[in-house]
Amino acid sequence: MTPETPGFPAVWLRHNCPCQDCRDPVTGQRLLKITDIPNGLVATVTAQHDTEIVVTFAPDGHRSVFRRDWLAAQALMGDGADPDPRTEDGKVLWRAADLAAPPATDWAAYTSDDRVREDCLDAVARYGCALLRGVPASPGMVLEVAATFGYVRETNYGKLFDVRVEPDPDNLAFTSREIAPHTDNPYRDPVPTLQLLHCLRDARSDGSEAGGDTGLVDGFAAAAALRAEDPESFGVLTGTPVPFGYVDKETELTARQPLISLSPRGRIAGIRYNDRSMLPLRLPPAEAEAAYAAIGVWARLLSRPEFLLRLRLAPGDCLIFDNTRVLHARTGFTATAERHLQGCYADLDGLLSTLAVLRRQ
Amino acid sequence: MTPETPGFPAVWLRHNCPCQDCRDPVTGQRLLKITDIPNGLVATVTAQHDTEIVVTFAPDGHRSVFRRDWLAAQALMGDGADPDPRTEDGKVLWRAADLAAPPATDWAAYTSDDRVREDCLDAVARYGCALLRGVPASPGMVLEVAATFGYVRETNYGKLFDVRVEPDPDNLAFTSREIAPHTDNPYRDPVPTLQLLHCLRDARSDGSEAGGDTGLVDGFAAAAALRAEDPESFGVLTGTPVPFGYVDKETELTARQPLISLSPRGRIAGIRYNDRSMLPLRLPPAEAEAAYAAIGVWARLLSRPEFLLRLRLAPGDCLIFDNTRVLHARTGFTATAERHLQGCYADLDGLLSTLAVLRRQ
Numbered sequence: 001m002t003p004e005t006p007g008f009p010a011v012w013l014r015h016n017c018p019c020q021d022c023r024d025p026v027t028g029q030r031l032l033k034i035t036d037i038p039n040g041l042v043a044t045v046t047a048q049h050d051t052e053i054v055v056t057f058a059p060d061g062h063r064s065v066f067r068r069d070w071l072a073a074q075a076l077m078g079d080g081a082d083p084d085p086r087t088e089d090g091k092v093l094w095r096a097a098d099l100a101a102p103p104a105t106d107w108a109a110y111t112s113d114d115r116v117r118e119d120c121l122d123a124v125a126r127y128g129c130a131l132l133r134g135v136p137a138s139p140g141m142v143l144e145v146a147a148t149f150g151y152v153r154e155t156n157y158g159k160l161f162d163v164r165v166e167p168d169p170d171n172l173a174f175t176s177r178e179i180a181p182h183t184d185n186p187y188r189d190p191v192p193t194l195q196l197l198h199c200l201r202d203a204r205s206d207g208s209e210a211g212g213d214t215g216l217v218d219g220f221a222a223a224a225a226l227r228a229e230d231p232e233s234f235g236v237l238t239g240t241p242v243p244f245g246y247v248d249k250e251t252e253l254t255a256r257q258p259l260i261s262l263s264p265r266g267r268i269a270g271i272r273y274n275d276r277s278m279l280p281l282r283l284p285p286a287e288a289e290a291a292y293a294a295i296g297v298w299a300r301l302l303s304r305p306e307f308l309l310r311l312r313l314a315p316g317d318c319l320i321f322d323n324t325r326v327l328h329a330r331t332g333f334t335a336t337a338e339r340h341l342q343g344c345y346a347d348l349d350g351l352l353s354t355l356a357v358l359r360r361q
Numbered sequence: 362m363t364p365e366t367p368g369f370p371a372v373w374l375r376h377n378c379p380c381q382d383c384r385d386p387v388t389g390q391r392l393l394k395i396t397d398i399p400n401g402l403v404a405t406v407t408a409q410h411d412t413e414i415v416v417t418f419a420p421d422g423h424r425s426v427f428r429r430d431w432l433a434a435q436a437l438m439g440d441g442a443d444p445d446p447r448t449e450d451g452k453v454l455w456r457a458a459d460l461a462a463p464p465a466t467d468w469a470a471y472t473s474d475d476r477v478r479e480d481c482l483d484a485v486a487r488y489g490c491a492l493l494r495g496v497p498a499s500p501g502m503v504l505e506v507a508a509t510f511g512y513v514r515e516t517n518y519g520k521l522f523d524v525r526v527e528p529d530p531d532n533l534a535f536t537s538r539e540i541a542p543h544t545d546n547p548y549r550d551p552v553p554t555l556q557l558l559h560c561l562r563d564a565r566s567d568g569s570e571a572g573g574d575t576g577l578v579d580g581f582a583a584a585a586a587l588r589a590e591d592p593e594s595f596g597v598l599t600g601t602p603v604p605f606g607y608v609d610k611e612t613e614l615t616a617r618q619p620l621i622s623l624s625p626r627g628r629i630a631g632i633r634y635n636d637r638s639m640l641p642l643r644l645p646p647a648e649a650e651a652a653y654a655a656i657g658v659w660a661r662l663l664s665r666p667e668f669l670l671r672l673r674l675a676p677g678d679c680l681i682f683d684n685t686r687v688l689h690a691r692t693g694f695t696a697t698a699e700r701h702l703q704g705c706y707a708d709l710d711g712l713l714s715t716l717a718v719l720r721r722q
Contacts, residue, residue: 007646011653016641028608029533029637033541034653035660074641082643084602084617086550154512156714172390180394188710189447190551239625241445247389252717253710256445256624264600264619276390280377280435282443285368292372292395299396349549349614353517356613 007076010043013055016074017064085125086348087267091325092126093221096309102216102319103127107134111148118358120320121149121351124194128322129216135198137315142198142342145318150350153192155185156251163197163341170248172276176335181217181302181327182274184345187244189255191272192345195323199313203337211333216309219271220325222302223260227268229301236294238262240287243279244272254279259298270324275299302327313341322348368437371404374416377435378425446486447709448628452686453487454582457670463492463577463680472509479719481681482510482712485555489683490577496559498676503559503703506679511711514553516546517612524558524702531609533637537700539693542578542663543635544684545706548605550616552633553706556684560674564698572694577670580632581686583663584621588629590662597655599623601648604640605633615640620659631685636660663688674702683709 014037015030017023022032038060046063047054053071055064083089103123109116110132123130135141142160146152152159166174173179185191203212227234241256261270281288301307308329313319321328323345333339375398376391378384383393399421407424408415414432416425444450464484470477471493484491496502503521507513513520527535534540546552564573588595602617622631642649662668669690674680682689684706694700 009646009650009653011657012641012649015639015653024533027530027533030639031533031637033636033660034657035664037657074643076646076649077643086617151515153514156711169388172385172388172392190554190708190710193551241625250718251714252721253714254717255710256447258625263617264602275394276392278376278391280373282435282438285370285437288373288437289370292370292376296372296395296398299394303396347551349551349616350517353612353614356615357611360613 008043008071008074010041010057011037012076013043013064013066014041014057014062017062018066019064022064084263084265084267084269085352087263087265087269088220088224089267090125091128091220093224094127094218094309095221095306097306099127099309101311102129102131102309104131104133107132107136107316107318114358114361117148118355121355121358124320124322124351125355128218128220128326130320131311132318132320134316135318137198137200139200139342142196142318142344145198145320146196146344146346149354150194150346153345153347155188155192155345156248156253160342160344163343164339165335165337176211176333176337176339178332179330180275181215181308181329182276183219183272183323183327184274185246185323186257186272186274187246187253187255187277189257191255191257191323193322193324193348194320194346194351195328195343196318196320196346197313197328197341197343198318199315199341201315201338201340202313203333203339211331212337212339213310213312213331214319215329215331216311216321217302217307217327217329218325219273219302219327220268222307223268223271226260226298226301230297233294233297234260236290237298240281240283240291240294242272242281242291242295244274244277245279246277259295271327272324273298273302273327324348369404369432369435371402371418372398373437374404374425374427375402375418375423378423379427380425383425445624445626445628445630446713448624448626448630449581449585450628451486452489452581454585455488455579455670456582456667458667460488460670462672463490463670464488465492465494468493468495468497468677468679475719475722478509479716482716482719485681485683485712486716489579489581489687491681492672493679493681495677496679498559498561500561500703503557503679503705506559506681507557507705507707510715511555511707514706514708516549516553516706517609517614521703521705524704525700526696526698537572537694537696537698540691541636542576542669542688542690543637544580544633544688545635546607546684547618547633547635548607548614548616548638550618552616552618552684554683554685554709555681555707555712556689556704557679557681557707558674558689558702558704559679560676560702562676562699562701563674564694564700572692573698573700574671574673574692575680576690576692577672577682578663578668578688578690579686580634580663580688581629583668584629584632587621587659587662591658594655594658595621597651598659601642601644601652601655603633603642603652603656605635605638606640607638620656632688633685634659634663634688685709
């Protein structure tokens with residue numbers, strides 16, 4: 001470490017050397033192995049130019065040239081100064097009153113203007129949800145929406161699934177029942193990190209009474225509220241893996257994850273909650289009682305109206321939301337109503353990659 | 362809690378009531394909401410039959426009938442007695458000498474006999490790898506192999522990717538270079554949890570000298586060794602999110618996860634390591650030095666010959682391995698050799714579901 005490379009340990013500089021021996025010029029991938037870095041490495045600035053500095057290492061004599069602006073941008077930082085964008089630190093947390101409605105975008109503009117698409121995907125990254133309006137209400141379009149930013153995650157429900165009343169449902173989603181706020185597929189690991197729901201027909205299309213409204217809850221905001229109000233329950237929930245399961249004739253999925261996941265730095269990083277598919281907790285009695293008590297506190301907090309953003313999907317609306325953060329719900333509706341949504345799953349990494357590429361322009 | 366329902370708290374019994382009001386008889390999903398369970402719940406056994414007991418709850422008077430054998434199977438347990446099959450507790454850890462070769466299965470038997478298929482998928486679950494032999498060496502077959510147990514995870518590399526020497530590679534995999542043990546796509550979150558590699562042509566098919574051998578390392582066994590030998594480095598690695606990145610013209614992926622992930626119970630649950638794509642750590646200098654030192658210890662441990670299971674894929678061989686556990690490597694080969702593998706990604710949850718369904722029979 002020298003005054004010209006403040007804060008950068010020698011091993012850091014060596015591991016990040018950009019020379020052609022250390023990094024492949026075509027792929028940009030590292031060729032240097034960390035095991036090739038000698039012990040007791042010392043870095044000395046041996047030349048300074050306007051835009052670059054030269055660092056020479058002892059004992060191996062390797063020479064690295066670093067651009068000054070690149071080094072400055074890499075400044076080493078403390079906890080929280082380089083926030084993980086997938087945790088609460090990279091998000092705008094919200095309650096219903098903060099948003100009024102999910103950030104909405106017109107499909108025609110989305111498909112023709114990269115800036116509009118960037119804003120829409122940015123809304124998913126920051127708020128956990130976005131609404132596309134005017135997507136043609138034709139079957140299969142939801143897959144085309146997913147293809148604009150990423151890749152569909154196929155599951156036992158297919159590449160896409162139809163959400164409508166079915167005579168012989170495998171899942172309560174396929175009935176007219178009220179569904180409380182939940183995340184999808186908690187019994188899957190890795191869980192699909194994005195969900196799309198495209199409305200082909202709403203509950204009133206046939207003239208029946210209202211119903212089938214959609215609700216969204218920012219689970220990160222709710223978890224932050226729980227941490228502030230009841231840190232003990234928060235601690236139980238983040239430390240207790242909860243088993244979830246789904247069984248049908250051809251499928252038998254189970255996963256065990258906490259209802260609230262933390263990053264290694266202790267920041268809120270994931271929400272997983274679905275009362276319908278929670279399996280019996282297998283814990284010593286006192287722990288089981290404490291866990292159910294904490295789950296009850298969490299469920300009551302999640303059902304507070306202040307968290308529930310209500311909306312009614314109209315034909316052509318396509319909702320995109322972060323299934324690791326935002327819980328979704330629907331009100332019950334008349335069983336004869338021909339409400340019909342199509343949904344699919346996708347993943348956040350693909351969406352965030354598309355967003356990063358759009359931001360380059 | 363009563364002598365007839367030893368260890369089951371009242372709230373546990375109530376949340377797991379199997380009656381038609383509490384659980385949908387068609388889907389098997391829970392209808393009861395945890396928020397509907399009254400506070401101060403008391404459970405009393407009010408009738409006992411040969412195969413069932415009746416529990417009545419105060420204050421709401423709800424009545425549940427539990428099968429005795431079901432209750433006995435749900436016995437509440439202590440830490441470690443109900444191991445998470447996705448962590449080290451559900452695995453058989455191995456070093457090269459323990460396996461000699463990955464558990465191998467003939468493709469014809471695999472496709473015609475459910476017991477053979479079950480054994481092969483069980484090997485992936487327990488050992489983290491399995492080899493199918495005699496898979497027709499024709500392009501695209503790797504997708505058919507994946508379809509026998511789950512769903513392909515499409516990425517920026519496509520539904521499948523060709524691993525061969527390319528003139529203008531985006532990735533060092535597509536060169537003839539040696540590749541040290543690594544997991545794939547550490548810059549992706551969620552990371553693909555399974556990888557398939559299907560050999561269409563090996564490095565010697567054109568008569569050139571040997572090379573392009575495959576190596577596998579059980580990362581869970583290596584992490585357990587690190588924990589035993591150097592708990593301090595183990596603690597640094599499990600507590601430090603490491604940023605990984607991949608950039609090309611159309612892609613810009615980043616993810617931050619520890620190199621060794623633990624379950625909330627502190628058990629080894631995931632390995633993520635690829636020196637080629639590690640981004641600069643942005644930590645205060647002392648933490649950065651400690652992190653690089655721990656990464657160096659880990660990399661040296663991973664490169665010990667005792668962990669490296671070597672094999673040579675022959676045309677028709679298809680390797681399936683757990684990308685959250687098993688690192689893979691290859692030796693360098695002559696750049697003119699026409700070695701050609703096709704790979705794809707898939708997910709463990711689908712494979713484990715297929716395995717669970719096969720086990721029902």
